[in-house]
Amino acid sequence: MRIGIDVGGTNTDAALLGDDNRVVAGTKSPTTADVTSGVAAAVAALLAAPGADGRPTDPAAVDAVMIGTTHFLNALIEGERLAEVAAVRLGLPATEALPPMVDWPERLRDVIRGGTWLCHGGREYDGRMISPLDPAELRRVAADIRARGLRSIAISSVFSPAAAEDEIRAAEILTAELGDVHVSLSHEIGRVGLLARENATIVNASLRELAEHIVDAFGAALTGAGITAPFFISQNDGTLMDIAHARRYPVATFASGPTNSMRGAAFLSGLTDCAVVDVGGTTADVGILVGGFPREAAGESEAAGVRTNFRIPDVxxxxxxxxxxxxxxxxxxxxxxxxxxxxxxxxxxxxxxxxxxxxxxxxxxxxxxxxxxxxxxxxxxxxxxxxxxxxxxxxxxxxxxxxxxxxxxxxxxxxxxxxxxxxxxxxxxxPAHFDVANAVGAAIAQVGGEVDRVHKVPEGKRDQVLAGARAEAIRRAEDSGARPGTVRVVDVEEVPLAYLPGGATRIRIKAVGDLDLDRLGAASTGSDEKNGFPTHA
Amino acid sequence: MREIGIEQLADIARGAGILGTGGGGDPYVGLLLAREAVRRHGPVTVVDIDEVPADATVVPISSMGAPTVLLEKLPSGREEINALRALEAVLGRPATHLVPIEIGGVNSMIPLAAAAQTGLPIVDGDAMGRAFPEAQMVLPGLIGVSNSPMALADDKGNTIVVRAVDNTEAERIARAVCVERGCQISCADTVLRGDQLRDGLVPATLTLAENLGRVVREAHAAHRDPVAEARELLGGVHLSAGKVVDVERRTEGGFARGRARLEGEGAVLELDFQNEHLLARRDGRVVATTPDLICVLDTETGEPVTTEGLRYGLRVTVLAAPCDPRWLSPAGLALTGPRYFGYDLDHHPLSG
Known part of the structure; x- marks a missing residue:
């Protein structure tokens, strides 16, 4: 059995799904300031509710818990519980005209900016070096970061979604100097569009300490309820991340609320193409489901006035x-x-x-x-x-x-x-259980993989390039814990770069599959390897 | 003579986005560049065409490249100055004024950033009155002004001066240099004397962009109809309002081409684009063509929608506005009319 939990600003909703994917029970309880007790109360109420056989549920029968949370978005909106960040960008001599955080609201910039550094490195659109990475320069930056007492670092590099090596190398150099610090890498977080991706990376870095605290609090609440099964956190696109990933990428939860409620609505009604009206206490959110997934909003999205390039549901x-x-x-x-x-x-x-x-x-x-x-x-x-x-x-x-x-x-x-x-x-x-659709949406979440980069597409080779990108997206979904054979491509976007001869095309492919409960342990190891970078948890 | 400070820049960028007719690049990065330059160096002096002395050396400054690349590989901030200095070195005299070559899109902002950095005044006007995809599509070309010498600068400090046999050859060479240099360079070219501005520029387009941006912002804030007010200011016509139901893109001859379908008001509007919007058909009948401006605006906010930003489900209004009349001369149409872009049809005069 699986439990889905949606921690909202007001209510914490929970739903219990049987092995046949039917909703066995659903409960609502108030969200509490201390995180742990609210989630513990929700889980206790859910397990105590009559199950399929009319009796309470044994915590040992729970295979996995999926949690959607608004904690991180709310922390950013409130400007509280955020860490000061060292923002390091690789790209000199390019990008100097617009240093990191240049387009932030002043209030939030004052809270989060611990220092910004522009360094050499980064790539052209076709993968050539803009300038060679300079280890000595990065070691000087490390000394500066240490002197300022900063403990969370955001690293961005020009065209890192296509060529991540420079960010990974810079992270190795900085951690070798600084030891136990948090490092957030932009290619793991956003898409092409340096400022927006870098902004999201800096936001992520500022949330890293809070993420550890929240994830631990969730773990304590579940342990207290007698649940030993692994738990996962919902991401913006309705897919899951394991807790090792959630500790490092809290920013990926920002739009999970509306996504979960729309996916839950689809599941409960059995429809894949429909409009969803989610009426809460204060607002009603209207979105459109296409093929079981929320239609995404066009253009850039903002979180607390910070421009990011996450895809969020069009609501x-x-x-x-x-x-x-x-x-x-x-x-x-x-x-x-x-x-x-x-x-x-x-x-x-x-x-x-x-x-x-x-x-x-x-x-x-x-x-x-x-x-x-x-x-x-x-x-x-x-x-x-x-x-x-x-x-x-x-x-x-x-x-x-x-x-x-x-x-x-x-x-x-x-x-x-x-x-x-x-x-x-x-x-x-x-549908039945309409009042806990968001918790159901969390419970049924799948795991995904995505490819987003600029490819050179030679005349007549388009199909071959696309096939390669599709295979990579599917492999990434499997690496993240999807059961092989259940993964399908749900979104393909192909945008030729304007004013640019030579067939350069930005290709974005998303694949999702069912969470493979049989190899949950293996999944978290896999995602660490994928990031190519040790966890500093 | 007046000054442009940080307060005016956002309105100019919004208006320039509308005048970009879907192309010219999202002015967002340009806006940030201009804002940072003005913050560091102070406001920019703007002069009308009439205020420029006859013997002035007026230099258009622009950037060339892929908008997607500009969003990722931000400029060093020295490209425009380097291009300008390289041009001045071969001219043997300094520039007295700068001017936008293209008011539409990001190229409205680049010369403002350069003007703030150099302290030179900027002329209120531009060489297109909108955005066009190729460097030879400028009014000075119609009066025999060459775009050579053309100085190009990359983000690393390299400069090249092109002396081509004609304007189209210069465009081809610059485009090749641009791709080699990572798809983002700055250009200083098409030098005008003060007494050539009347024939070589569309006047007062910086002011038009600012007014357009302000009208849209104020109308939206006051819950009036920003699209209707933009249309009035442009003297344009309403083509259609509705939802984008299909966007099809392909690369052809090195350019991003495509077609968008819009349904609303009981009609189907089809938009053909190649970086900019080129052609609009309503229920299969042509209703507007290049070089007139075909502008796509977000119906609710009036914000411009670029061809790259066109997505399924977007709610937009399409306007057409008259281009500068000089583009409708035989020579103007040869450079920018539908036939240049491969359509077997003549320019369609605008009507309601």
């Missing part, structure tokens, strides 16, 4: 949720009571009229004390819910790409607000 957020305030004219949101719903809503004995109260008053939901909303006019409540459905339908309509019929899957605790479906969308489903 439109609307200020409508179960805790949304209801105005006198019946309009709902965007203000919300948020996590205080269970104290402030009328049905929970509070004095604030919320969207959830409308649902209860309209007879659409049975939550809390029905008597508390007896005063609310039923027609008013129904009009309010109709307006919510209308606005959500408009948002789904904006996201759709053709006039063809599009099924909609509604998930999240707040989806009780749309009992009658959405106007213009005859097929709206709210």
């Amino acid at each position: 439109l957020s609307l200020g409508i949720g179960g805790g949304s305030l209801v105005a006198a004219d019946g309009e709902v949101g965007p203000r919300s009571v948020g996590y205080r719903l269970t104290e402030q809503a009328l049905v929970f004995g509070g004095d604030t009229l919320t969207a959830t109260d409308l649902a209860v008053a309209a007879g659409a939901a049975d939550i809390g004390d029905k008597g508390a909303v007896a005063e609310v006019d039923r027609a008013f409540a129904e009009r309010g819910l109709a307006r919510i459905a209308e606005r959500l339908a408009e948002t789904v309509d904006r996201m759709r790409t053709s006039a063809a019929p599009l099924p909609v899957v509604a998930v999240g605790g707040g989806s009780v607000l749309i009992p009658g479906g959405l106007p213009g969308f005859p097929d709206v489903r709210r």
Whole structure:
């Protein structure tokens, strides 16, 4: 059996999946500031819930735990619990005009910048050296880093997604000098686009200490619940990383929340191509699933004002949720009571009229004390819910790409607000366990491998180059723990470089497969080797 | 005469993105370069074409290369100065003014960075009035101004001065040098005398870019329609609004070509691009062609969408705006019209 956990800002949701992939139980409990006790409480509640045989679940029967978390994104947004970073870039004499962190918001730059260094090294687009790496120069940088007392280093190098050697070599030189420091390498983190990739690497470096703390806290919570199975952390693209990887790459969790809820919705409904409406306490997120994966947003993404080049799900957020305030004219949101719903809503004995109260008053939901909303006019409540459905339908309509019929899957605790479906969308489903779809999404996550680099594609050799890149993506997925035979290519992007003769083409291929539970131990070793670089955990 | 400081740069970059008609490179890196140069060296003095003395030596400064490479291999920051100094050495006289050769895209920002570094004033205008893919596609070429001598500089400090037999040959040589030097070089070429600016430049395009960028920013912030306000400022026409439902790309003759399909307003709009948008067809009928400007804007924000950024599902509005009338002369169309890009059709006059 597998457990999926989604640690949100307000609630920690958990789901238990049987070996037949059916959801056996799902629970919701409050997130706590100390990480461990909230997760421990969620797991305890889940194991105590009646299982398939109506009895509590034996912790020893759990094969794996998958956790999605917003801790790291929230730490960046709050600007707290972040380490000062030494940012080292290889690329001189190129890149000098724009030093690392040049496009950061000042407040966050002041918190994170421990020092930036520009050094020789880096590659041209075709792999030729820009300038030779200079070990003596790097040893001087190491002395400087030591003098400033910095313990986490971000290394970026020009065109490292195509040629990683310089970053790896620089890491070896710096760690030989400095010993026990954290090193984050940009080619492991981002794609072509130096500033955005370097930014993500620096953010990652600033989160490394926190990542160790959080991962240990998760481990302690699971051990406390009697679970000895390995656990994994969800990444942005809906695939998993093992804990050794999660300690080193916390930044890869940033967009995992919406991804998990959309993948969970797909799984619970059995649909692979649909719109997903996830209604929470404060907002409703609308996204589109294509082939079982979220459609990705175009262009660069930002996290707390820092430009990165992660691919994140294309999601439109609307200020409508179960805790949304209801105005006198019946309009709902965007203000919300948020996590205080269970104290402030009328049905929970509070004095604030919320969207959830409308649902209860309209007879659409049975939550809390029905008597508390007896005063609310039923027609008013129904009009309010109709307006919510209308606005959500408009948002789904904006996201759709053709006039063809599009099924909609509604998930999240707040989806009780749309009992009658959405106007213009005859097929709206709210599957069983809709309220813990994000935890289910974590539990069913797969493992992936990706290739993203600029290839020279000679005339007539396109198929051969593409086949080679596909094979490499599949091999990378298997190296990361996917069961051979289950891996398939889910995304191919081919962009010829503009203004550039010679067939230079950027090829990005993503492959995913099922987690191979039989060789979980082997998987973590494999990923260490892949990184070609010792863990400094 | 006025000054451009850090505050104006983002608006100019946004407007230049729109005038780039899908090409010219995302001005983001250019914006950062100009911003850093102005931060270090102070604001840039801008002069109108009328304010430039007849005997002035006006040098267009630009970068050449692949936008994807510029995003990865950032410049050293000395390329423009090195190209300029190499050109001055063969001219035997110093530049008195700089000017953008191309207002569209990243090349609006490069000369601003160079002007901040050198302290030279920049002329409010450019040699295209938009973005074009090749170096000979400039108005000075129509009045017999040669682009040789053309000085090229890489990020390592190497410079080359090209003296070619004609403008197209210079473009080919520069392109080969560019690829050899890692697909990113800076150029100083097509030197103009002060009294040639009226015929050789599209006037006031830096101001146009700034106004365009500001109008879009302010309209979006005030929840008005940024696309409609951009269209009004450009004197353009609305071609279509909808969602990108298909993008097909291929490399042909060394250029990234492609076609995007857009569905909306009960019609299908097809956009052909080769670095820039070249042709728009609505329900199979041609509605706009190069050298008129075909601009793709994000429907909600009014931000420009480049051909490389066109992706399935994007919600965009397509506008067409008239090019500088000199491009519609027989010689202008021979350089930049649909036939130059391999289409068997004539320029399509814009109508609503």
